[in-house]
Amino acid sequence: MDNDVIIRTKDFNGWYGEKQALKNINLNFYKNKISAIIGPSGCGKSTLLRSINRMNDEIPTYKVDGDMYYGEKNIYDKDLDLTVFRKKVGMVFQKPVPFPMSIFENVAFGLKIHGIKNKNKLEDVVEKSLKDAALWDEVKDELDKSAYSLSGGQQQRLCIARAIAIDPEVILLDEPTSALDPIATQKIERLIEELSEKYTIIIVTHNLAQAVRISDYMYFMYQGELIETGETPNMVKAPKVQLTEDYLNGRIG
Numbered sequence: 670m671d672n673d674v675i676i677r678t679k680d681f682n683g684w685y686g687e688k689q690a691l692k693n694i695n696l697n698f699y700k701n702k703i704s705a706i707i708g709p710s711g712c713g714k715s716t717l718l719r720s721i722n723r724m725n726d727e728i729p730t731y732k733v734d735g736d737m738y739y740g741e742k743n744i745y746d747k748d749l750d751l752t753v754f755r756k757k758v759g760m761v762f763q764k765p766v767p768f769p770m771s772i773f774e775n776v777a778f779g780l781k782i783h784g785i786k787n788k789n790k791l792e793d794v795v796e797k798s799l800k801d802a803a804l805w806d807e808v809k810d811e812l813d814k815s816a817y818s819l820s821g822g823q824q825q826r827l828c829i830a831r832a833i834a835i836d837p838e839v840i841l842l843d844e845p846t847s848a849l850d851p852i853a854t855q856k857i858e859r860l861i862e863e864l865s866e867k868y869t870i871i872i873v874t875h876n877l878a879q880a881v882r883i884s885d886y887m888y889f890m891y892q893g894e895l896i897e898t899g900e901t902p903n904m905v906k907a908p909k910v911q912l913t914e915d916y917l918n919g920r921i922g
């Protein structure tokens with residue numbers, strides 16, 4: 670196996686009841702790269718992303734078969750410790766969802782859940798995470814204020830800081846800028862690029878221009894199938910499949 674592969678799937682399928690949402694997906698996601706899952710509405714992007722950290726387990730009708738690996742570990746192995754696994758694979762959602770508590774407590778929350786109580790340690794990690802999320806300078810004097818006092822873009826960076834605080838290897842982002850204005854979006858895009866030096870980023874976006882701007886690899890899906898993957902500049906310049914070319918040229922979706 671290629672050393673740089675951090676997550677891979679083999680003949681992976683997903684169903685909501687009778688409806689097949691993911692069809693025989695075979696792909697690799699690469700360590701410390703930004704991977705963008707793209708495609709028209711309803712093609713299965715979120716389902717694929719939410720299958721990676723097994724968020725979709727919470728949907729009773731959702732069933733999978735085939736394999737998905739994180740390193741050598743099968744993510745769907747019955748013995749997998751989900752709490753430990755989700756510490757390694759964090760997630761940030763479309764709408765920022767801060768908890769109803771202070772800025773500090775939002776970032777410290779995951780650490781406390783994992784049993785870290787030492788005040789100095791918590792302060793260190795909160796500071797570092799907020800710095801990594803490019804939010805520290807804006808909030809360092811008001812860490813005790815409610816997270817709801819922040820703007821939408823700041824709240825999203827806070828959610829990224831919260832994900833970073835538990836020291837993940839992979840960060841999954843589901844349309845993280847779709848609720849934000851262009852300036853906040855630009856900040857998050859810049860942040861994602863910086864984060865990829867330390868973390869593996871997998872992002873779902875319906876915004877093709879965004880995927881092209883920030884990703885190293887693109888994964889184009891259509892009606893539950895993975896149609897084409899490749900390094901972003903190559904795929905943009907010379908897509909191999911007609912459907913990909915049609916999507917890139919705005920003729921689909």
Ligand SMILES: Nc1ncnc2c1ncn2[C@@H]1O[C@H](COP(=O)(O)OP(=O)(O)OP(=O)(O)O)[C@@H](O)[C@H]1O
Binds near residue numbers: 685
């Ligand atoms: N909870 C659910 N129950 C039943 N069907 C679902 C559920 N969630 C998604 N689906 C269906 O699965 C398919 C894939 O949906 P998914 O949300 O993964 O697509 P998507 O590419 O992320 O779409 P969008 O860009 O609109 O968010 C769609 O046909 C959708 O209707």
